[in-house]
Amino acid sequence: MKRIESAANETFRELLALAGSARERRRLGLSVIEGVHLLEACLARSGAPRQIFLPARTAEAVAAAGRDMSGPGVAGAARAGAPDAAQAGAGGTIAEIAALLHATGLTPVVLADRLFAQASQVEHGPGPIALVDTPRPVLPDRLVDDAVYLDRVQDPGNAGTVLRTCAAVGVRRVITSPGTAFCWSPKVLRAAMGAHFHLDIHEGVPPAELLARLAVEAVATTADAPTGLWQADLRGPRVWLLGNEGQGLEAALLSAPGVRRVSIPQSHAVESLNVGVAAAVCLYEQLRQRAAPTPDRAVQ
Known part of the structure; x- marks a missing residue:
């Protein structure tokens, strides 16, 4: 998996621009979603996102769970004493995050914790952050429903x-x-x-x-x-x-x-x-x- 430690990294700078600029999101037709709940809703209706980012602390906890980003499970991490193994705050448990990563089929980009904090809209959020194509449904010629x-x-x-x-x-x-x-x-x-x-x-x-x-x-x-x-x-x-x-x-x-x-x-x-x-x-x-x-x- 890709790991980013430098704020000068091009991928990180692009994420930061999208997270902080409505003009940039409109220009590229992309949206930034964060947390297990939003990503679950996106998967159910729109499919997998383009890209997923995790903070290093969450990536390490998921890996310690013995799943290597490919499935659910928290017992291994708990036994190993991995940080936040059973609970990852408002973003969901490590087991939920691992299961979600497995469902997307994507390998996440791991950001150094300090970099993830710059892009995140949630204080101490465990992630994930995902980039998704902004839906643009066609407005009907005649509005006949609610x-x-x-x-x-x-x-x-x-x-x-x-x-x-x-x-x-x-x-x-x-x-x-x-x-x-x-x-x-x-x-x-x-x-x-x-x-x-x-x-x-x-x-x-x-x-x-x-x-x-x-x-x-x-x-x-x-x-x-x-x-x-x-x-x-x-x-x-x-x-x-x-x-x-x-x-x-x-x-x-x-x-x-x-x-x-x-x-x-x-x-x-x-x-x-x-x-x-x-x-x-x-x-x-x-x-x-x-x-x-x-x-x-x-x-x-």
Whole structure:
């Protein structure tokens, strides 16, 4: 396996550039994912990554487990007293990491611990870090199914929370406007906890293009909407419009024909809800309505 000790190494410098620059990730069409959970989700949906990196301490622990990077097992490492043999923190156990490496069929690049720490987004993270091709699904000409549109949602935590909620309720399509946080950034990836690999994500779609493709109603939440969320019929397909944390939705979206406004019930103690919370409230009310028995199928 390849081992890198120098910060001047070209492979390491390329990894560092990808980890730290959204422009570089967009230019090369690559994303950086870190940790067992994200890599498991990637393998299940998208297949093996392009390249995997491990810190030296984790590579040594896996090797001490007697598997030489080719399969699960932790007992050998535990008996040998290898560091972090049974537990590798938030990234997963050594056994999980070894099994994951075996599943990818790739030989990892081992980085000196100090180098891995520079590229990692997780303090003392055991790895792995992987490079994957950023999925670029084609946006349909006509939007006829459920979707969520993020209009200039800039906080990575908020964007990731919305993605995770969409995956949880079965909304498979997320569309973002220019100015929204890059969905494949490390921070959004961590916040979404693997949801990316269960979604079709379309980025950089202007509001006018979204509206031109709508073949279902669009729904926006505003405090002064005449209809409350609990009274709205949410059983049919729709596109939810979620706006910027401070400015809300662009005016052209709010005033567009066919856009329905609903309000989320709340007290006067706060002006508005966090966009991630608002998305969860709306999407779970939609899910609840669709799961509720209708008169013709109600249990007698």
